[in-house]
Amino acid sequence: MQGRLDAADLALLRSSEDEMIDCYTWTTDNGYKPRMMLEEIGLPHKIIPVNIREKAQMSPEFMKISPGHKIPAIIDYEGRPWWGDRDTL
Numbered sequence: 001m002q003g004r005l006d007a008a009d010l011a012l013l014r015s016s017e018d019e020m021i022d023c024y025t026w027t028t029d030n031g032y033k034p035r036m037m038l039e040e041i042g043l044p045h046k047i048i049p050v051n052i053r054e055k056a057q058m059s060p061e062f063m064k065i066s067p068g069h070k071i072p073a074i075i076d077y078e079g080r081p082w083w084g085d086r087d088t089l
């Protein structure tokens with residue numbers, strides 16, 4: 001889903017009640033970026049905390065999503081992982 005979403009795309013995404021973007025993040029400056037974007041544009045999303053102070057980003061499960069063990073990362077509506085602040089935005 002790279003590229004810009006237009007109003008019709010957003011309406012379609014908003015109408016899909018059981019589909020959510022999973023946002024893996026923590027309370028750091030980089031971690032707030034996709035969270036702020038999701039809240040501002042109003043896309044349904046679920047915040048999944050990854051406590052980097054406790055090295056949760058090193059878990060094999062999380063590294064399947066973000067191989068470089070960095071937050072933020074998201075899984076989009078089609079189940080695709082994106083990581084890094086630029087790609088998640």
Ligand SMILES: N[C@@H](CCC(=O)N[C@@H](CS)C(=O)NCC(=O)O)C(=O)O
Pocket residue numbers: 028029030031052057068069070071072083084085086
């Ligand atoms: N500009 C980077 C920043 C990502 C980043 O450095 N995340 C830090 C937290 S702000 C992190 O996940 N650190 C844990 C680690 O590297 O193991 C990106 O988003 O690609």
